[in-house]
Amino acid sequence: MTNALLSQRQTALAGATDRVAAKRHPWRIVFGLLAAAVVVWGALNLWLNPALDHGTILKYLTAESILTGVKNTIVLAVIAMVIGTVGGYLVAVMRLSHNPVLRAIGFGYVALIRSIPLLVLILFMGNLALFWSRVDIVNPFNHAEVWAGWDMNDLVTPFIASILALAINEAAYMGEVIRSGLRSVDQGQREAATALGLGSRHTMSKVILPQAMRVILPPAGSQFVTMIKMTSLVSVIAGGDLLTEAQNIAATNLRTLELLVIASAWYLLVTGIATIGQSILEHRLERGQRRVSI
Amino acid sequence: MAPTTLLDISEVHKFYASHHVLKGVSLQVPEGTVACLLGPSGSGKSTLLRCINHLESIDAGRITMDGTTLAYEERNGQMHQRPRTTVDRQRQDIGMVFQHFNLFPHYTVLQNITLAPSLLKKTSKAKATVRALELLEKVGLADKRNAYPSSLSGGQQQRVAIARALAMEPKVMLFDEPTSALDPELVGEVLKVMKDLAAGGMTMIVVTHEMSFAREVADSVVVMDAGIIIESGTPAEIFDNPQQERTRDFLRHVR
Numbered sequence: 129m130t131n132a133l134l135s136q137r138q139t140a141l142a143g144a145t146d147r148v149a150a151k152r153h154p155w156r157i158v159f160g161l162l163a164a165a166v167v168v169w170g171a172l173n174l175w176l177n178p179a180l181d182h183g184t185i186l187k188y189l190t191a192e193s194i195l196t197g198v199k200n201t202i203v204l205a206v207i208a209m210v211i212g213t214v215g216g217y218l219v220a221v222m223r224l225s226h227n228p229v230l231r232a233i234g235f236g237y238v239a240l241i242r243s244i245p246l247l248v249l250i251l252f253m254g255n256l257a258l259f260w261s262r263v264d265i266v267n268p269f270n271h272a273e274v275w276a277g278w279d280m281n282d283l284v285t286p287f288i289a290s291i292l293a294l295a296i297n298e299a300a301y302m303g304e305v306i307r308s309g310l311r312s313v314d315q316g317q318r319e320a321a322t323a324l325g326l327g328s329r330h331t332m333s334k335v336i337l338p339q340a341m342r343v344i345l346p347p348a349g350s351q352f353v354t355m356i357k358m359t360s361l362v363s364v365i366a367g368g369d370l371l372t373e374a375q376n377i378a379a380t381n382l383r384t385l386e387l388l389v390i391a392s393a394w395y396l397l398v399t400g401i402a403t404i405g406q407s408i409l410e411h412r413l414e415r416g417q418r419r420v421s422i
Numbered sequence: 423m424a425p426t427t428l429l430d431i432s433e434v435h436k437f438y439a440s441h442h443v444l445k446g447v448s449l450q451v452p453e454g455t456v457a458c459l460l461g462p463s464g465s466g467k468s469t470l471l472r473c474i475n476h477l478e479s480i481d482a483g484r485i486t487m488d489g490t491t492l493a494y495e496e497r498n499g500q501m502h503q504r505p506r507t508t509v510d511r512q513r514q515d516i517g518m519v520f521q522h523f524n525l526f527p528h529y530t531v532l533q534n535i536t537l538a539p540s541l542l543k544k545t546s547k548a549k550a551t552v553r554a555l556e557l558l559e560k561v562g563l564a565d566k567r568n569a570y571p572s573s574l575s576g577g578q579q580q581r582v583a584i585a586r587a588l589a590m591e592p593k594v595m596l597f598d599e600p601t602s603a604l605d606p607e608l609v610g611e612v613l614k615v616m617k618d619l620a621a622g623g624m625t626m627i628v629v630t631h632e633m634s635f636a637r638e639v640a641d642s643v644v645v646m647d648a649g650i651i652i653e654s655g656t657p658a659e660i661f662d663n664p665q666q667e668r669t670r671d672f673l674r675h676v677r
């Protein structure tokens with residue numbers, strides 16, 4: 129309580145009888161100090177652990193390959209998020225469609241992808257060449273003349289495979305986020321737009337989607353923060369991300385612990401920035417809801 | 423010369439699953455007149471209104487405006503739904519005002535009114551804005567043009583909704599219980615705008631429970647019950663000398 133508020137109270141209650149004393153919380157101090165001590169002790173123990181070589185951490189923290197890994201992780205997360213969002217929109221529209229076949233496909237996609245662990249999906253994509261060793265565009269009339277062809281391993285590099293796996297996974301989750309956003313818009317909005325003669329395209333783009341955004345953006349933001357961390361899984365197929373690069377260095381100098389600390393520090397920074405961005409976005413949206421007349 | 427029929431509803435049937443909500447409803451609305459639809463809730467009056475601009479499909483019958491069949495066309499002796507784009511174009515000539523206003527909360531009052539004209543009628547944004555300001559003047563809300571709907575009272579929102587519908591220059595205005603969601607002290611300002619509109623020669627179909635409005639403004643009063651029109655006539659005929667027992671019963675309950 130501020131001093132001003134306190135003195136205002138004192139003045140107002142000057143003549144009152146049976147004043148109630150402030151409640152005291154002696155145990156709060158005891159437990160607070162105890163908990164803080166445990167945390168400080170734990171942190172010091174980790175940081176001052178003799179197994180940890182601080183010189184190595186400082187040496188590799190901004191190494192060129194680590195920075196490339198950070199860049200790749202960000203690029204991976206952004207591209208997979210964009211493709212995943214577009215895919216998620218399609219999934220959401222399918223799930224809300226009047227066409228029972230499209231609805232079933234949308235439902236099946238979400239159910240299937242959400243039950244396959246992302247790590248398994250990444251391994252599948254990394255091994256696409258086992259399904260199809262080549263991609264050839266063949267003359268459809270004689271099936272002999274090959275117009276163009278690629279070796280699958282050249283076409284789907286580990287980096288491309290990583291994007292595919294993350295995007296396919298993201299589309300299922302974003303599909304649910306977007307679907308609930310679209311459903312949150314009052315049915316009367318669609319009716320009013322329809323009655324004005326706005327076609328289905330304008331009704332969606334000018335009336336439904338802008339309102340659905342308020343519901344979609346906050347969970348989409350946290351999906352993106354999660355995505356940044358999930359990119360680390362692509363290190364199993366050497367996707368070129370931050371963790372891949374850190375492990376490459378660790379494989380040569382055997383400083384596993386130090387490089388994990390370096391990777392964690394960068395993840396902390398990148399997700400921290402994304403989280404700040406997300407909360408700014410949410411504040412903006414809240415402010416939009418409290419707009420008053422000018 | 424008698425005014426020509428603008429809207430001709432002929433033998434319209436409508437089912438919700440097994441529930442027969444409209445059982446062969448016919449109604450003519452001459453140009454420049456006001457028809458008020460009365461009746462107990464569930465009698466089908468709102469459904470009939472929503473069938474006119476095809477917010478609801480129909481199962482038999484036809485609705486024509488200016489001689490053109492709305493939403494359906496006849497082929498090989500059967501009625502077939504027109505393409506969505508055609509239906510949307512026909513809807514542009516039919517204004518609708520809803521019980522719960524349904525203004526677009528993410529747009530300002532002005533944007534609510536200019537959205538459809540600037541998207542659909544291909545008029546310039548400037549022209550649409552000039553027209554919108556005229557309409558806001560007409561409904562008495564020119565000073566609220568930059569406000570968002572959430573900052574307006576129910577009565578103000580409904581007046582904006584009327585201006586929004588008028589901005590498309592419709593041939594007919596449909597009102598679906600426009601004052602039912604309003605606090606009693608706000609009903610008057612909305613009814614006044616509607617009276618002005620009627621006096622200006624707008625063709626209107628109004629589903630309402632405001633008996634005094636129906637008596638004062640309507641050219642014809644139509645009483646529905648259980649999916650059929652049980653009685654229609656001038657306000658004097660219906661209110662002062664109802665022929666049907668069910669009409670008398672209904673009027674006794676609303677008074």
